[in-house]
Amino acid sequence: MTMMLGLSLAITNVGGGGGAGGGGLPNVASLVGFGDSITAGQVASDAAHQWLNIVSAALGAGTPLNQGIPGTVLQNSNDSGGSPLTNNGRDRYVADLLGANQREMAIIAYGFNDARYTAAPTTFNLAQYAMDYREILTGLIAGGYAANRICIVSPYYITDTGLATGSAGFTGQTRAVFQQFDAAAAALAKEFGVFYADAYAAMLAGGGASLISGDNIHPTDAGHAVIATAVRAATQQSSSVPAGLFTSDDFVDTDGTIITNHTGEKGASWLPQNGYTPATPNGIKNGRMWSPTATGVYRVAADSVGISSANYYVEAVLTRVSVLAGDNVGIIGRAQTSANTLYFARYNDTAGGWQLFKTVAGSSTQLGSTIADTFAAAAQKTLRLTMNGTTISVQVGGATIISVTDSAIASAGRPGCRFGFAQSDTTGIHLESLTAALL
Numbered sequence: 001m002t003m004m005l006g007l008s009l010a011i012t013n014v015g016g017g018g019g020a021g022g023g024g025l026p027n028v029a030s031l032v033g034f035g036d037s038i039t040a041g042q043v044a045s046d047a048a049h050q051w052l053n054i055v056s057a058a059l060g061a062g063t064p065l066n067q068g069i070p071g072t073v074l075q076n077s078n079d080s081g082g083s084p085l086t087n088n089g090r091d092r093y094v095a096d097l098l099g100a101n102q103r104e105m106a107i108i109a110y111g112f113n114d115a116r117y118t119a120a121p122t123t124f125n126l127a128q129y130a131m132d133y134r135e136i137l138t139g140l141i142a143g144g145y146a147a148n149r150i151c152i153v154s155p156y157y158i159t160d161t162g163l164a165t166g167s168a169g170f171t172g173q174t175r176a177v178f179q180q181f182d183a184a185a186a187a188l189a190k191e192f193g194v195f196y197a198d199a200y201a202a203m204l205a206g207g208g209a210s211l212i213s214g215d216n217i218h219p220t221d222a223g224h225a226v227i228a229t230a231v232r233a234a235t236q237q238s239s240s241v242p243a244g245l246f247t248s249d250d251f252v253d254t255d256g257t258i259i260t261n262h263t264g265e266k267g268a269s270w271l272p273q274n275g276y277t278p279a280t281p282n283g284i285k286n287g288r289m290w291s292p293t294a295t296g297v298y299r300v301a302a303d304s305v306g307i308s309s310a311n312y313y314v315e316a317v318l319t320r321v322s323v324l325a326g327d328n329v330g331i332i333g334r335a336q337t338s339a340n341t342l343y344f345a346r347y348n349d350t351a352g353g354w355q356l357f358k359t360v361a362g363s364s365t366q367l368g369s370t371i372a373d374t375f376a377a378a379a380q381k382t383l384r385l386t387m388n389g390t391t392i393s394v395q396v397g398g399a400t401i402i403s404v405t406d407s408a409i410a411s412a413g414r415p416g417c418r419f420g421f422a423q424s425d426t427t428g429i430h431l432e433s434l435t436a437a438l439l
């Protein structure tokens with residue numbers, strides 16, 4: 001028997017309750033849980049000790065509709081046998097959560113088993129989990145659930161022994177990869193503006209291994225109580241989707257994926273920019289993009305987005321994984337699809353600060369002065385390149401540090417990124433995320 005954990009989902013049809021950023025689930029008249037064996041209540045001593053029932057009673061919803069099925073995952077990706085796993089969440093959410101089974105609130109707690117499955121990494125992986133989760137959330141909202149009546153529960157805490165326990169295909173995962181599924185669930189909650197409960201952190205802080213039963217997988221009654229407390233205290237996330245957004249990529253993918261084989265959340269498939277032919281493509285590690293070459297310049301693929309105006313911004317969160325002398329990393333905008341012509345903003349380690357350039361037909365010219373700044377190891381900086389008519393400006397941490405007038409590049413082109421120094425997957429400044437939106 002495959003040992004997997006459950007996911008629970010609570011959905012409502014009406015507004016009200018906790019607002020964006022608010023803490024604690026609102027009281028509701030009815031609730032549905034969606035997930036695997038932990039949502040189903042396996043190993044709990046009785047129904048009264050199952051976390052979903054505890055939450056439902058506390059919210060005044062009475063007996064919940066429990067759509068947890070033991071041994072299931074969320075994604076419908078092909079397993080090692082070449083077929084999706086039975087009763088996966090993506091395939092059954094319409095029947096189980098909509099129509100006659102729709103309730104006021106839905107609580108989803110999938111990801112534990114998805115994270116544990118290691119037998120088919122090229123087809124069954126983090127990127128597919130995020131993609132199918134996104135499809136479910138989109139479908140639920142389109143089906144009548146308000147964002148403030150959906151709660152995502154992170155994958156549950158698991159011990160090192162638990163990572164080595166399970167049926168064929170469900171052993172051998174690393175903690176680092178497992179926790180990437182937690183991060184993906186949190187990012188999805190923010191993207192859709194729904195409630196989020198970090199069950200992993202709550203269990204780790206509330207007893208860790210002592211909350212797990214003798215099978216090394218399922219929580220004890222005490223574990224269910226900790227999960228229930230975390231879910232009841234869930235916080236509604238502020239949506240991270242700005243008006244006019246046309247590109248978004250959090251680089252959620254399997255470690256080692258090359259950027260040209262990766263697709264982001266919105267309008268973000270990637271091609272090398274004209275004039276750059278990196279011998280080895282940029283890659284993804286720990287949910288960040290990095291470059292093994294000094295020519296890692298990529299734009300969003302020309303056929304993947306429609307940009308209605310040349311007035312937009314490109315923003316990236318940069319993480320300095322380690323100090324790498326000579327490193328320079330940044331973002332590009334108005335990158336033309338038929339020439340090496342673009343604007344770019346970057347942090348230049350050699351110059352010790354932030355810079356703005358234009359490149360026209362392969363010839364680069366600095367615009368404005370270098371703005372001195374330190375960028376320490378393990379630090380993060382948010383860099384934005386704003387193009388509004390002939391006003392081209394750079395913001396770091398929300399403050400404008402460079403602003404010039406330049407009319408050399410007037411058409412919209414594409415957003416993208418620019419790595420100008422060879423890194424490794426553990427050195428230099430990596431891209432945590434990239435977005436682009438109309439002004």
